[in-house]
Amino acid sequence: MIEIRDLRFAYGSGFALSVPVLDVAARERVAVVGPSGAGKTTLLNLVSGIAVPDAGRVTLDGRAISALPDRARRAARAASVGFVFQEFALVDYLSAEENVLYPYRVGTGLALDKEARARARALLAEFGLGEKTRRRPAQLSQGERQRVAIARALVTRPKVILADEATGNLDPANKAAALDLLFAQAAETGAALLCVTHDHELLPRFDRVIDFADLGGTA
Numbered sequence: 003m004i005e006i007r008d009l010r011f012a013y014g015s016g017f018a019l020s021v022p023v024l025d026v027a028a029r030e031r032v033a034v035v036g037p038s039g040a041g042k043t044t045l046l047n048l049v050s051g052i053a054v055p056d057a058g059r060v061t062l063d064g065r066a067i068s069a070l071p072d073r074a075r076r077a078a079r080a081a082s083v084g085f086v087f088q089e090f091a092l093v094d095y096l097s098a099e100e101n102v103l104y105p106y107r108v109g110t111g112l113a114l115d116k117e118a119r120a121r122a123r124a125l126l127a128e129f130g131l132g133e134k135t136r137r138r139p140a141q142l143s144q145g146e147r148q149r150v151a152i153a154r155a156l157v158t159r160p161k162v163i164l165a166d167e168a169t170g171n172l173d174p175a176n177k178a179a180a181l182d183l184l185f186a187q188a189a190e191t192g193a194a195l196l197c198v199t200h201d202h203e204l205l206p207r208f209d210r211v212i213d214f215a216d217l218g219g220t221a
């Protein structure tokens with residue numbers, strides 16, 4: 003589902019990333035670990051098409067997303083990828099439900115129809131937020147905001163789910179619960195799941211753990 007070949011990327015700051023091969027199959031749940039600043043977020047940005055590699059290829063669901071022009075890449079990302087951002091990146095002035103529906107609002111061509119709205123509400127209900135769909139992020143707890151961010155990543159039923167420290171800043175019970183939600187939804191839709199995490203106690207729950215140092219390294 004995710005296929006990386008000979009990936010190279012550098013920031014102007016000098017940091018460079020090189021990943022010769024990385025594959026994640028449909029239904030596979032993979033954790034990525036590594037020290038702070040190793041390039042884990044950068045890797046997720048490259049996989050999702052937020053960033054474009056200097057060389058090499060990222061293929062998602064059979065499509066070389068890294069080779070697409072900007073607009074097509076954004077559309078492909080919206081169609082194929084759900085992303086749980088490190089700091090959640092919720093929109094302050096939108097309700098929980100409107101935050102979950104945000105992927106439909108960013109000019110990606112996905113139809114914000116009745117079915118999408120029903121799915122957003124169903125996810126929030128399943129995540130224990132059925133009574134709080136109209137609240138704004140500031141009126142939610144940290145764990146609740148986290149669940150809104152996860153629901154937003156899942157609402158389009160993406161084939162690829164990327165999570166950047168999706169369980170960071172949560173207490174142990176909320177960490178486990180957040181992972182349960184991600185795993186259950188990924189299993190339902192058959193998505194590939196790639197999660198950056200520093201939570202070593204969660205690693206046994208993944209099918210595979212990739213240590214960033216073994217990926218091919220940074221140069």
Ligand SMILES: Nc1ncnc2c1ncn2[C@@H]1O[C@H](COP(=O)(O)OP(=O)(O)OP(=O)(O)O)[C@@H](O)[C@H]1O
Binds near residue numbers: 040041045
């Ligand atoms: N937009 C940017 N421009 C220039 N350099 C950047 C940019 N974003 C990140 N970097 C640098 O690239 C390197 C990798 O950053 P990245 O955020 O991918 O690491 P990380 O492994 O996710 O770290 P952490 O675990 O702390 O989140 C760091 O040295 C960082 O300073």
